[in-house]
Amino acid sequence: MQLNEETIMLIIKIVCGSVSGICAILSVLSALFGGKWKGLYKNVKAVNDKTNKLIELIEEAETHGAYTGDDKLQFVLAKYMQWCLSSKIPYNEEDTITQINELIDMTKEVNGGLNGRRKEF
16 A cells, blocks of 8 residues: 555644544543542552651651660650651551551561572572
């Protein structure tokens, strides 16, 4: 098939029409469902901020070598509760303890895996 000027113009018109149609559909969909996506984004951002803050506090607690494990946990819980209150984020101690334990377990697995690989080299 040979492309002449008319064929190329037809293809361009079809593509432009398709893009315009897609933009119109997306505009309608975003108007209908935009609030849900914004809410989802806010929730994901809040979870990310909370996890980052916990990691920061756990790292800070680990610098206090004289503290026991329970002392470090209480330190993290107290600081995290203060941060949640000042940031107007709901705080649940049981969920926070569970999340801290999951983060610590994950760190141990990663560090254990890295230590095992270091021995191989």
